[in-house]
Amino acid sequence: MDQVKVIELKKSVFEANDRDADELRSELKQRGVYLLNLMSAPGSGKTTTLIQTINRLKDKIRIAVMEADIDSNVDAIKIKEATGVESIQLHTGGMCHLDAEMTRQGLNGLADEGINGVVGEQPDLVILENVGNLVCPAEFDTGSVKNAMILSVPEGHDKPLKYPLMFSVCDVVVINKIDVLPYFDFDLDKCTEYIHMRNPRAIVIPICAKTGEGIENFANWLLEQVKDWKGI
Amino acid sequence: MDQVKVIELKKSVFEANDRDADELRSELKQRGVYLLNLMSAPGSGKTTTLIQTINRLKDKIRIAVMEADIDSNVDAIKIKEATGVESIQLHTGGMCHLDAEMTRQGLNGLADEGINGVVGEQPDLVILENVGNLVCPAEFDTGSVKNAMILSVPEGHDKPLKYPLMFSVCDVVVINKIDVLPYFDFDLDKCTEYIHMRNPRAIVIPICAKTGEGIENFANWLLEQVKDWKGI
DSSP states (O other), X not given: OOOOOEEXXXXXXXXXXXXXXXXXXXXXXXXXXXXXXXXEOTTXXXXXXXXXXXXXXXXXXXXXXXXXXXSOOHHHHHXXXXXXSEEXXXXXXXXXXXOHHHHHHHHHHHHHHOBTTBTTOOOSEEEEEOOSOSSHHHHSOOSXXXXXXXXXXXXXXXXXXXXXXXXXXXXXXXXXXXXXXXXSOOOHHHHHHHHHHHOTTOEEEEOBTTTTBTHHHHHHHHHHHHHHHHTO | OOOOOEEEHHHHHHHHHHHHHHHHHHHHHHHTOEEEEEEEOTTXXXXXXXXXXXXXXXXXXXXXXXXEESSOOHHHHHHHXXXXXXXXXXXXXXXXXXXXXXXXXXXXXXXXXXXXXXXXXXXXEEEEEOOXXXXXXXXXXXXOSEEXXXXXXXXXXXXXXXXXXXXXXXXXXXXXXXXXXXXXXXXXXXXXXXXXXXXXXXXXXXXXXXXXXXXXXXXXXXXXXXXXXXXX
16 A cells, blocks of 8 residues: 655644643743633533532632634623623634633633733633633643543543543543433443543542532632642 | 724734745746646545646646645645646644745745756646635635635535635635535535625636536636746
Protein backbone atom coordinates (compact mmCIF):
# COMPACT_ATOMS: atom_id res chain seq x y z
CA MET A 1 0.00 0.00 0.00
CA ASP A 2 1.30 3.45 -0.97
CA GLN A 3 2.31 5.68 1.87
CA VAL A 4 1.05 9.25 1.93
CA LYS A 5 2.35 12.34 3.68
CA VAL A 6 0.50 13.14 6.90
CA ILE A 7 0.40 16.62 8.45
CA GLU A 8 -0.62 16.93 12.10
CA LEU A 9 -2.51 20.23 12.06
CA LYS A 10 -3.63 20.03 15.62
CA LYS A 11 -0.19 20.56 17.11
CA SER A 12 0.29 24.18 16.07
CA VAL A 13 -3.35 25.18 16.62
CA PHE A 14 -3.42 23.61 20.06
CA GLU A 15 0.05 24.84 21.03
CA ALA A 16 -0.98 28.44 20.28
CA ASN A 17 -4.16 28.00 22.32
CA ASP A 18 -2.26 26.30 25.16
CA ARG A 19 0.05 29.33 25.40
CA ASP A 20 -2.94 31.73 25.51
CA ALA A 21 -4.60 29.56 28.15
CA ASP A 22 -1.50 29.45 30.38
CA GLU A 23 -1.17 33.22 30.13
CA LEU A 24 -4.83 33.75 31.05
CA ARG A 25 -4.47 31.38 34.03
CA SER A 26 -1.47 33.35 35.36
CA GLU A 27 -3.41 36.60 35.08
CA LEU A 28 -6.37 35.07 36.91
CA LYS A 29 -4.02 33.84 39.66
CA GLN A 30 -2.64 37.37 40.13
CA ARG A 31 -6.17 38.83 40.23
CA GLY A 32 -7.39 36.12 42.64
CA VAL A 33 -10.15 34.95 40.29
CA TYR A 34 -10.92 31.21 40.11
CA LEU A 35 -12.30 30.07 36.75
CA LEU A 36 -14.17 26.75 36.48
CA ASN A 37 -14.92 25.34 33.01
CA LEU A 38 -18.12 23.26 33.14
CA MET A 39 -18.79 20.90 30.23
CA SER A 40 -21.38 18.26 29.31
CA ALA A 41 -23.58 16.92 26.51
CA PRO A 42 -26.77 18.89 25.77
CA GLY A 43 -29.54 18.28 28.30
CA SER A 44 -27.45 16.88 31.16
CA GLY A 45 -28.62 19.55 33.62
CA LYS A 46 -25.72 22.06 33.69
CA THR A 47 -27.88 25.12 34.34
CA THR A 48 -29.98 23.51 37.10
CA THR A 49 -26.82 22.19 38.78
CA LEU A 50 -25.30 25.68 38.62
CA ILE A 51 -28.36 27.33 40.18
CA GLN A 52 -28.37 24.87 43.09
CA THR A 53 -24.61 25.24 43.60
CA ILE A 54 -24.57 29.04 43.38
CA ASN A 55 -27.44 29.40 45.85
CA ARG A 56 -25.37 27.45 48.41
CA LEU A 57 -22.22 29.56 47.85
CA LYS A 58 -23.30 33.09 46.95
CA ASP A 59 -23.29 34.40 50.54
CA LYS A 60 -19.75 33.10 51.07
CA ILE A 61 -17.99 34.24 47.87
CA ARG A 62 -18.61 36.61 44.94
CA ILE A 63 -19.72 34.57 41.93
CA ALA A 64 -20.26 35.40 38.25
CA VAL A 65 -21.36 33.16 35.39
CA MET A 66 -20.58 33.11 31.65
CA GLU A 67 -23.08 31.06 29.66
CA ALA A 68 -21.85 29.98 26.21
CA ASP A 69 -24.46 29.13 23.64
CA ILE A 70 -24.86 29.25 19.88
CA ASP A 71 -27.40 32.06 19.89
CA SER A 72 -29.97 32.10 22.70
CA ASN A 73 -29.92 34.03 26.01
CA VAL A 74 -32.25 31.82 28.02
CA ASP A 75 -29.58 30.21 30.22
CA ALA A 76 -27.96 33.50 31.29
CA ILE A 77 -31.37 35.01 32.11
CA LYS A 78 -32.40 31.87 34.04
CA ILE A 79 -29.24 31.96 36.19
CA LYS A 80 -29.63 35.70 36.90
CA GLU A 81 -33.30 35.33 37.87
CA ALA A 82 -32.81 32.22 40.01
CA THR A 83 -29.65 33.28 41.87
CA GLY A 84 -29.21 37.05 41.47
CA VAL A 85 -25.53 36.69 40.59
CA GLU A 86 -23.95 38.47 37.61
CA SER A 87 -24.52 36.37 34.50
CA ILE A 88 -23.59 37.13 30.89
CA GLN A 89 -24.22 35.28 27.67
CA LEU A 90 -21.47 34.42 25.18
CA HIS A 91 -22.67 33.74 21.65
CA THR A 92 -20.38 31.41 19.75
CA GLY A 93 -22.29 31.96 16.50
CA GLY A 94 -22.45 28.29 15.55
CA MET A 95 -19.07 27.31 16.93
CA CYS A 96 -18.89 24.12 18.91
CA HIS A 97 -16.37 25.06 21.60
CA LEU A 98 -14.67 27.92 23.45
CA ASP A 99 -10.93 28.57 23.34
CA ALA A 100 -8.76 30.71 25.64
CA GLU A 101 -9.12 33.87 23.52
CA MET A 102 -12.93 33.61 23.50
CA THR A 103 -12.90 33.04 27.26
CA ARG A 104 -10.75 36.13 27.70
CA GLN A 105 -13.30 38.18 25.70
CA GLY A 106 -16.01 36.92 28.05
CA LEU A 107 -13.97 37.79 31.17
CA ASN A 108 -13.34 41.31 29.80
CA GLY A 109 -17.08 41.74 29.22
CA LEU A 110 -17.75 40.55 32.76
CA ALA A 111 -15.18 43.01 34.18
CA ASP A 112 -17.02 45.85 32.39
CA GLU A 113 -20.23 44.80 34.15
CA GLY A 114 -18.64 44.61 37.62
CA ILE A 115 -20.24 42.76 40.53
CA ASN A 116 -23.67 43.84 41.82
CA GLY A 117 -23.37 46.94 39.66
CA VAL A 118 -20.04 47.96 41.23
CA VAL A 119 -17.62 48.30 38.33
CA GLY A 120 -14.09 47.29 39.34
CA GLU A 121 -15.32 44.69 41.85
CA GLN A 122 -13.84 41.29 41.05
CA PRO A 123 -15.57 37.93 41.40
CA ASP A 124 -13.87 35.23 43.49
CA LEU A 125 -15.33 32.54 41.24
CA VAL A 126 -16.31 32.65 37.58
CA ILE A 127 -18.12 29.61 36.20
CA LEU A 128 -17.96 29.15 32.44
CA GLU A 129 -20.77 26.97 31.09
CA ASN A 130 -19.23 25.64 27.87
CA VAL A 131 -21.12 24.61 24.69
CA GLY A 132 -23.08 21.33 25.07
CA ASN A 133 -20.75 18.91 23.26
CA LEU A 134 -18.52 16.05 24.46
CA VAL A 135 -15.92 16.29 21.69
CA CYS A 136 -14.53 19.70 20.71
CA PRO A 137 -14.65 21.54 24.08
CA ALA A 138 -12.33 18.86 25.51
CA GLU A 139 -9.67 19.77 22.94
CA PHE A 140 -9.35 23.42 23.94
CA ASP A 141 -7.88 24.64 27.23
CA THR A 142 -10.01 27.68 28.14
CA GLY A 143 -7.56 29.00 30.72
CA SER A 144 -9.69 27.62 33.57
CA VAL A 145 -8.11 26.49 36.84
CA LYS A 146 -10.05 23.22 36.72
CA ASN A 147 -12.43 21.41 34.38
CA ALA A 148 -15.66 19.80 35.56
CA MET A 149 -18.21 17.85 33.58
CA ILE A 150 -21.70 16.59 34.19
CA LEU A 151 -22.77 13.15 33.01
CA SER A 152 -26.46 12.40 33.53
CA VAL A 153 -27.77 8.90 34.23
CA PRO A 154 -29.93 8.61 31.04
CA GLU A 155 -26.80 9.12 28.90
CA GLY A 156 -25.38 5.76 30.03
CA HIS A 157 -22.39 4.61 32.08
CA ASP A 158 -20.29 3.82 28.98
CA LYS A 159 -19.63 7.47 28.07
CA PRO A 160 -16.04 7.49 29.45
CA LEU A 161 -15.28 4.71 26.92
CA LYS A 162 -16.78 6.66 24.00
CA TYR A 163 -15.46 10.14 24.82
CA PRO A 164 -12.03 9.39 26.35
CA LEU A 165 -10.52 12.88 26.04
CA MET A 166 -13.42 14.64 27.80
CA PHE A 167 -13.04 12.36 30.83
CA SER A 168 -9.22 12.62 30.77
CA VAL A 169 -9.24 16.42 31.04
CA CYS A 170 -11.88 16.68 33.80
CA ASP A 171 -10.88 16.99 37.46
CA VAL A 172 -14.43 16.40 38.65
CA VAL A 173 -17.22 14.33 37.11
CA VAL A 174 -20.67 15.12 38.51
CA ILE A 175 -23.15 12.29 37.92
CA ASN A 176 -26.55 13.99 37.69
CA LYS A 177 -30.14 12.67 37.80
CA ILE A 178 -29.40 9.86 40.27
CA ASP A 179 -33.11 9.97 41.21
CA VAL A 180 -33.84 8.00 38.01
CA LEU A 181 -31.17 5.33 38.63
CA PRO A 182 -33.85 2.64 39.24
CA TYR A 183 -35.29 3.18 35.75
CA PHE A 184 -32.07 3.04 33.74
CA ASP A 185 -29.44 0.41 33.13
CA PHE A 186 -26.74 2.67 34.63
CA ASP A 187 -24.05 1.07 36.80
CA LEU A 188 -22.52 3.75 39.04
CA ASP A 189 -19.60 1.52 40.11
CA LYS A 190 -18.77 0.62 36.53
CA CYS A 191 -19.05 4.26 35.47
CA THR A 192 -16.64 5.30 38.26
CA GLU A 193 -14.24 2.55 37.17
CA TYR A 194 -14.38 3.78 33.51
CA ILE A 195 -13.84 7.40 34.63
CA HIS A 196 -10.77 6.36 36.62
CA MET A 197 -9.40 4.48 33.59
CA ARG A 198 -9.32 7.91 31.87
CA ASN A 199 -8.20 9.95 34.88
CA PRO A 200 -7.27 8.09 38.08
CA ARG A 201 -7.44 11.30 40.12
CA ALA A 202 -10.91 12.42 38.95
CA ILE A 203 -13.37 13.08 41.77
CA VAL A 204 -16.80 11.55 41.14
CA ILE A 205 -19.78 13.30 42.78
CA PRO A 206 -23.28 11.77 42.36
CA ILE A 207 -26.07 14.37 42.61
CA CYS A 208 -29.67 15.10 41.77
CA ALA A 209 -29.85 18.76 40.75
CA LYS A 210 -33.67 18.64 40.80
CA THR A 211 -33.95 17.62 44.47
CA GLY A 212 -30.60 19.05 45.61
CA GLU A 213 -29.25 15.67 46.75
CA GLY A 214 -25.45 15.63 46.79
CA ILE A 215 -25.11 19.27 45.66
CA GLU A 216 -23.47 20.11 49.01
CA ASN A 217 -20.52 17.88 48.08
CA PHE A 218 -19.95 19.68 44.80
CA ALA A 219 -20.41 23.11 46.42
CA ASN A 220 -17.92 22.24 49.19
CA TRP A 221 -15.34 21.01 46.71
CA LEU A 222 -15.69 24.24 44.75
CA LEU A 223 -15.43 26.46 47.86
CA GLU A 224 -12.22 24.71 48.94
CA GLN A 225 -10.82 25.15 45.42
CA VAL A 226 -11.52 28.89 45.44
CA LYS A 227 -10.01 29.37 48.93
CA ASP A 228 -6.93 27.40 47.95
CA TRP A 229 -6.46 29.43 44.70
CA LYS A 230 -6.79 32.73 46.57
CA GLY A 231 -4.59 31.50 49.43
CA ILE A 232 -7.23 32.25 52.10
CA MET B 1 -37.63 39.31 32.38
CA ASP B 2 -34.16 40.55 33.36
CA GLN B 3 -31.91 41.45 30.49
CA VAL B 4 -28.38 40.09 30.42
CA LYS B 5 -25.29 41.26 28.63
CA VAL B 6 -24.57 39.34 25.43
CA ILE B 7 -21.11 39.11 23.84
CA GLU B 8 -20.88 38.04 20.20
CA LEU B 9 -17.65 36.04 20.23
CA LYS B 10 -17.92 34.88 16.68
CA LYS B 11 -17.28 38.29 15.16
CA SER B 12 -13.64 38.62 16.15
CA VAL B 13 -12.81 34.95 15.63
CA PHE B 14 -14.43 34.90 12.20
CA GLU B 15 -13.08 38.31 11.19
CA ALA B 16 -9.52 37.13 11.90
CA ASN B 17 -10.09 33.96 9.90
CA ASP B 18 -11.75 35.89 7.05
CA ARG B 19 -8.65 38.08 6.77
CA ASP B 20 -6.36 35.02 6.68
CA ALA B 21 -8.61 33.41 4.06
CA ASP B 22 -8.63 36.49 1.80
CA GLU B 23 -4.84 36.68 2.03
CA LEU B 24 -4.45 33.00 1.15
CA ARG B 25 -6.84 33.41 -1.82
CA SER B 26 -4.77 36.32 -3.21
CA GLU B 27 -1.59 34.27 -2.91
CA LEU B 28 -3.22 31.36 -4.72
CA LYS B 29 -4.41 33.72 -7.47
CA GLN B 30 -0.84 34.96 -7.97
CA ARG B 31 0.50 31.39 -8.05
CA GLY B 32 -2.27 30.26 -10.41
CA VAL B 33 -3.51 27.55 -8.05
CA TYR B 34 -7.29 26.92 -7.83
CA LEU B 35 -8.45 25.61 -4.43
CA LEU B 36 -11.83 23.85 -4.12
CA ASN B 37 -13.23 23.20 -0.63
CA LEU B 38 -15.42 20.07 -0.71
CA MET B 39 -17.77 19.52 2.21
CA SER B 40 -20.49 17.01 3.19
CA ALA B 41 -21.89 14.90 6.01
CA PRO B 42 -20.02 11.65 6.78
CA GLY B 43 -20.76 8.88 4.28
CA SER B 44 -22.11 10.99 1.40
CA GLY B 45 -19.50 9.69 -1.06
CA LYS B 46 -16.91 12.50 -1.16
CA THR B 47 -13.92 10.23 -1.83
CA THR B 48 -15.62 8.16 -4.57
CA THR B 49 -16.84 11.35 -6.27
CA LEU B 50 -13.30 12.74 -6.15
CA ILE B 51 -11.77 9.63 -7.68
CA GLN B 52 -14.26 9.67 -10.59
CA THR B 53 -13.77 13.41 -11.15
CA ILE B 54 -9.96 13.32 -10.94
CA ASN B 55 -9.74 10.43 -13.40
CA ARG B 56 -11.63 12.56 -15.97
CA LEU B 57 -9.40 15.62 -15.44
CA LYS B 58 -5.90 14.42 -14.56
CA ASP B 59 -4.61 14.37 -18.15
CA LYS B 60 -5.78 17.94 -18.73
CA ILE B 61 -4.57 19.70 -15.54
CA ARG B 62 -2.19 19.01 -12.62
CA ILE B 63 -4.24 17.99 -9.59
CA ALA B 64 -3.41 17.46 -5.90
CA VAL B 65 -5.66 16.47 -3.01
CA MET B 66 -5.64 17.28 0.71
CA GLU B 67 -7.77 14.88 2.76
CA ALA B 68 -8.77 16.18 6.18
CA ASP B 69 -9.70 13.63 8.81
CA ILE B 70 -9.57 13.24 12.55
CA ASP B 71 -6.84 10.62 12.55
CA SER B 72 -6.91 8.03 9.76
CA ASN B 73 -5.01 7.97 6.44
CA VAL B 74 -7.33 5.70 4.46
CA ASP B 75 -8.86 8.41 2.25
CA ALA B 76 -5.53 9.90 1.14
CA ILE B 77 -4.15 6.43 0.35
CA LYS B 78 -7.33 5.49 -1.55
CA ILE B 79 -7.14 8.63 -3.72
CA LYS B 80 -3.43 8.10 -4.46
CA GLU B 81 -3.93 4.43 -5.38
CA ALA B 82 -7.03 5.02 -7.53
CA THR B 83 -5.88 8.12 -9.42
CA GLY B 84 -2.10 8.41 -9.05
CA VAL B 85 -2.31 12.13 -8.20
CA GLU B 86 -0.47 13.67 -5.26
CA SER B 87 -2.54 13.20 -2.12
CA ILE B 88 -1.73 14.14 1.46
CA GLN B 89 -3.57 13.61 4.71
CA LEU B 90 -4.31 16.42 7.18
CA HIS B 91 -5.01 15.26 10.73
CA THR B 92 -7.24 17.67 12.62
CA GLY B 93 -6.73 15.76 15.88
CA GLY B 94 -10.40 15.73 16.85
CA MET B 95 -11.27 19.15 15.48
CA CYS B 96 -14.48 19.43 13.51
CA HIS B 97 -13.48 21.89 10.80
CA LEU B 98 -10.57 23.47 8.91
CA ASP B 99 -9.79 27.17 8.97
CA ALA B 100 -7.59 29.23 6.63
CA GLU B 101 -4.44 28.78 8.72
CA MET B 102 -4.84 24.99 8.78
CA THR B 103 -5.44 25.00 5.02
CA ARG B 104 -2.26 27.03 4.54
CA GLN B 105 -0.30 24.43 6.55
CA GLY B 106 -1.66 21.77 4.23
CA LEU B 107 -0.75 23.73 1.09
CA ASN B 108 2.79 24.24 2.43
CA GLY B 109 3.08 20.50 3.04
CA LEU B 110 1.86 19.85 -0.49
CA ALA B 111 4.39 22.31 -1.95
CA ASP B 112 7.18 20.39 -0.18
CA GLU B 113 6.01 17.20 -1.90
CA GLY B 114 5.84 18.76 -5.38
CA ILE B 115 3.91 17.19 -8.27
CA ASN B 116 4.87 13.70 -9.54
CA GLY B 117 7.99 13.90 -7.39
CA VAL B 118 9.12 17.18 -9.00
CA VAL B 119 9.59 19.64 -6.13
CA GLY B 120 8.70 23.19 -7.18
CA GLU B 121 6.02 22.03 -9.64
CA GLN B 122 2.69 23.64 -8.82
CA PRO B 123 -0.73 22.02 -9.12
CA ASP B 124 -3.40 23.80 -11.20
CA LEU B 125 -6.12 22.45 -8.92
CA VAL B 126 -6.02 21.50 -5.25
CA ILE B 127 -9.10 19.81 -3.82
CA LEU B 128 -9.52 20.02 -0.05
CA GLU B 129 -11.79 17.31 1.33
CA ASN B 130 -13.04 18.94 4.55
CA VAL B 131 -14.10 17.10 7.75
CA GLY B 132 -17.45 15.27 7.42
CA ASN B 133 -19.78 17.68 9.23
CA LEU B 134 -22.57 20.00 8.03
CA VAL B 135 -22.21 22.62 10.77
CA CYS B 136 -18.76 23.90 11.72
CA PRO B 137 -16.95 23.69 8.33
CA ALA B 138 -19.56 26.09 6.89
CA GLU B 139 -18.53 28.75 9.43
CA PHE B 140 -14.88 28.93 8.39
CA ASP B 141 -13.63 30.30 5.08
CA THR B 142 -10.68 28.05 4.17
CA GLY B 143 -9.30 30.45 1.56
CA SER B 144 -10.77 28.33 -1.26
CA VAL B 145 -11.88 29.92 -4.55
CA LYS B 146 -15.21 28.09 -4.38
CA ASN B 147 -17.09 25.80 -1.99
CA ALA B 148 -18.81 22.63 -3.13
CA MET B 149 -20.84 20.16 -1.11
CA ILE B 150 -22.23 16.70 -1.67
CA LEU B 151 -25.68 15.75 -0.45
CA SER B 152 -26.57 12.10 -0.94
CA VAL B 153 -30.12 10.89 -1.59
CA PRO B 154 -30.45 8.78 1.61
CA GLU B 155 -29.81 11.93 3.72
CA GLY B 156 -33.14 13.44 2.60
CA HIS B 157 -34.20 16.46 0.55
CA ASP B 158 -34.90 18.61 3.63
CA LYS B 159 -31.22 19.15 4.51
CA PRO B 160 -31.09 22.73 3.09
CA LEU B 161 -33.81 23.61 5.62
CA LYS B 162 -31.91 22.07 8.54
CA TYR B 163 -28.38 23.28 7.68
CA PRO B 164 -29.02 26.70 6.13
CA LEU B 165 -25.49 28.08 6.39
CA MET B 166 -23.84 25.12 4.64
CA PHE B 167 -26.13 25.54 1.63
CA SER B 168 -25.73 29.35 1.66
CA VAL B 169 -21.94 29.20 1.35
CA CYS B 170 -21.79 26.53 -1.38
CA ASP B 171 -21.47 27.47 -5.05
CA VAL B 172 -22.19 23.92 -6.20
CA VAL B 173 -24.34 21.22 -4.62
CA VAL B 174 -23.69 17.73 -5.98
CA ILE B 175 -26.60 15.36 -5.35
CA ASN B 176 -25.00 11.91 -5.11
CA LYS B 177 -26.45 8.37 -5.17
CA ILE B 178 -29.26 9.19 -7.63
CA ASP B 179 -29.28 5.46 -8.52
CA VAL B 180 -31.25 4.83 -5.31
CA LEU B 181 -33.83 7.59 -5.93
CA PRO B 182 -36.62 5.00 -6.50
CA TYR B 183 -36.10 3.58 -3.01
CA PHE B 184 -36.10 6.82 -1.02
CA ASP B 185 -38.62 9.55 -0.41
CA PHE B 186 -36.31 12.14 -1.94
CA ASP B 187 -37.83 14.86 -4.15
CA LEU B 188 -35.13 16.27 -6.41
CA ASP B 189 -37.26 19.27 -7.50
CA LYS B 190 -38.11 20.16 -3.92
CA CYS B 191 -34.46 19.76 -2.89
CA THR B 192 -33.36 22.12 -5.71
CA GLU B 193 -36.03 24.62 -4.62
CA TYR B 194 -34.78 24.47 -0.99
CA ILE B 195 -31.14 24.86 -2.13
CA HIS B 196 -32.10 27.97 -4.14
CA MET B 197 -33.89 29.43 -1.10
CA ARG B 198 -30.46 29.42 0.59
CA ASN B 199 -28.41 30.43 -2.44
CA PRO B 200 -30.26 31.38 -5.64
CA ARG B 201 -27.06 31.08 -7.72
CA ALA B 202 -26.06 27.60 -6.51
CA ILE B 203 -25.51 25.08 -9.31
CA VAL B 204 -27.14 21.70 -8.62
CA ILE B 205 -25.52 18.65 -10.24
CA PRO B 206 -27.15 15.21 -9.78
CA ILE B 207 -24.66 12.33 -10.03
CA CYS B 208 -24.04 8.72 -9.17
CA ALA B 209 -20.39 8.41 -8.18
CA LYS B 210 -20.64 4.60 -8.20
CA THR B 211 -21.71 4.32 -11.87
CA GLY B 212 -20.16 7.61 -13.05
CA GLU B 213 -23.51 9.06 -14.19
CA GLY B 214 -23.42 12.87 -14.25
CA ILE B 215 -19.76 13.09 -13.14
CA GLU B 216 -18.89 14.67 -16.52
CA ASN B 217 -21.02 17.71 -15.59
CA PHE B 218 -19.18 18.25 -12.34
CA ALA B 219 -15.76 17.65 -13.98
CA ASN B 220 -16.58 20.14 -16.78
CA TRP B 221 -17.70 22.79 -14.31
CA LEU B 222 -14.47 22.34 -12.36
CA LEU B 223 -12.26 22.48 -15.48
CA GLU B 224 -13.90 25.75 -16.61
CA GLN B 225 -13.40 27.17 -13.10
CA VAL B 226 -9.68 26.34 -13.13
CA LYS B 227 -9.17 27.80 -16.63
CA ASP B 228 -11.02 30.94 -15.68
CA TRP B 229 -8.97 31.37 -12.47
CA LYS B 230 -5.69 30.92 -14.34
CA GLY B 231 -6.87 33.11 -17.24
CA ILE B 232 -6.22 30.42 -19.86
